[in-house]
Structure formats: structure tokens, C-alpha cells
Amino acid sequence: RALSSVSWSDARRLIETGKVLVGSAVATSARRRVLSGEQIEVRLHAPRPETVRRRKLEGELVVYVDASVVVVNKPAGVSTIPYGDEDPAEQAATLDALVREVLARRDRLRGRAPLGVVQRLDKGTSGLLVFARTLAAKKHLAQQLRVRAMHRQYLAVAHGAVARGTYRSHLVEDRGDGLRGSARDGRREGQLAVTHVEPIEALRGPEEGAGAAGATLVACRLETGRTHQIRIHLAEAGHPLVGEAVYVRDYRGPKIPAPRLMLHAVELGFDHPADGRPMRFQAPPPPDFDEVLERLREPRRKDAT
16 A cells, blocks of 8 residues: 555556565465565565475475375475365475475476375474375375374474473364364364474564563474364364464464464474385474564563664
8 A cells, every 4th residue: 555656457467477475485375464564675586485385395395205105394384285174376385295296306207206295384384394205105104193192293382481391182073063183072083193292492472473482482292193283283272383373262462463473384294105114304494484583582682682
């Protein structure tokens, strides 16, 4: 609205073609609200988002690849697999489609490179995940998940003062209000979910956003891997993630604004399906995650000076 010479339709087109940056990240939705203090930059000659994604995947986002597996550092805003409700352009830009394309070009294959989905990350979550390149590798990795031998650790920013603890419950697809969640009254229906949470740093955001309770940077280690497990467990404990848009119905405290879900898969470990050697990977949080952290740290630094 501040650019009187640019029509709304032109502004929307600039956003949809990856020409607008909010902070250091490309804006992905014209409906996203701009937060106080955020810097907007328009780059008329920036490449389309699909081109940017492909270039990144060929470089820094493909962390490791061999004949059996490929480990990828997924950016937030990209679906792991298509879910059927995206338009054709979005389906072509899902993570599995982009990885197939990169592998096909790398190995000079005609057609799609074989790729097996072993684990998934939510669209709003960034970080490490592994794909299998053979059926044998997929079966081997799936078995590691079943016996809880695969190491998966996340960084998250949650509302309030989060204590160290283990969250254990049975998750159901509908807890009674249309949302996934823990079975009521301790019933043992659904799937067992276990999350180990360790607080790392107490945070306090801007006065208008965080309130007295502030927020906590936590490490979450998955013992199981159920859909939305970390998000559900922390929300049900009264500590929904910053940037959470679904599991916040029961939260009555002030919400800290963030451009996306503050959840990042920082560590991944598994035994190689071909020879059994231990594979360990780490991926630091991306700039958009760090920017929110820095914003939540600033008031404490000001108080200390």
C-alpha cells in the first residue's frame, strides 16, 4: 500500500514470481502479514522461486548422496511430497520432485530418478531428512524408524517457560474437535508418541508480542515419529510453537509473531542401509529462524547494558 505507483495485481505478481524479500527470505504468499520492523525489498530481476529452489538443491541443500540414500536440508515453505490440493506448479516444486530432478541430472538419467520417501517434514518445517534410492534401502531405513534406532533432533521456539521433560501420549487423528491430538483421559487408542524436550535458552520477545512469559529455545528428540508430534505435545503442555497456526485453540497467552513455524530438524542419524556404518548429519537453522531468535534476544541484551 505504501507504493502508490504499483497496483495490487502487479504487487501480487511480484510476490508470486519471487521478486519480493521480507528480511532475507523470499516472500511465498501475498496474504502474509508484514511484522513491525521487517524490511521489504523488491528485486525486479530476481529469478523465479522454482529456479532458486533448483539451484539451491544442487548446491547446499543436498547434504549427502550415494547409491543408496540422499540426505536433504529442506527449506521451510516446501512440501515434502504432493498432497493433491496444490496447483501443478506447486506439485512440481515439492521436495521429492526437485530431488528426483537433481539426481536425474546428476546421474544423467532419462526420466525420473527412483526415490523412496522414508520420513516427512511439515511444509513449514525446515531441516534434515533422508530419502531412499533403492527399495532395499527404503526397507532398511523404515525398519530403523520402527525400532526407534534413527536419531532425529529438532530445534524449536515455544511460548512460555518450557521445562525439561518427556512427553508421552497416544495420538489420534481427531481428539474430538477436529484436530489431531492426544487420546482423551489417557486412553490407549491411536499411536504412541514420545518426545524428549530439553530447554536450551530462555527468550523474551518485544513487549507487544511476548508478554511476561516470553519463550524458550528447546531441543526436541523424537523417540517416535508421529504426524505433528512435537507441535501437539508442546501445545498440549501449554507451550505452542512460535508461528503455530493450528494447535493454538487452547492457548490464551499473547502470541509471538513469526513468519513461519519455528521448528527445524537440526540433527539426523542412521545406520547406512548398505554397509551399516553410522551416518550423522547436522544442519544449522536457516536465516529466517535465526532472525526470529535474534529479535527475541534483543530486549534481554538491552536490559543488560
